Amino acid sequence: MRQLIHTIVTSLVDHPEAVEIAAKEDDQSITYTLSVHKDDMGKVIGKQGRVAKAIRTVIYAAGSTQQKKIYLEISE
Secondary structure (H helix, E strand, O other): OHHHHHHHHHOOOOOHHHOEEEEEEOOOEEEEEEEOOHHHHHHHHOHHHHHHHHHHHHHHHHHHHOOOEEEEEEEO
């Protein structure tokens, strides 16, 4: 899942070397925290959050085979 997020995000940003993904796993969920360069925040979030919502939709669909709920947080 981490590789999928990395592949999607690095194709969107101008600074792909600054993309970092951290994972935190609980009993019922996995939370991925995405960190990008401050100049790329707008590209990852998109107008009215449309790009972020699309990324989350793909991640949720890919993770639907797992028994845990998957979350994606975007931080600076």
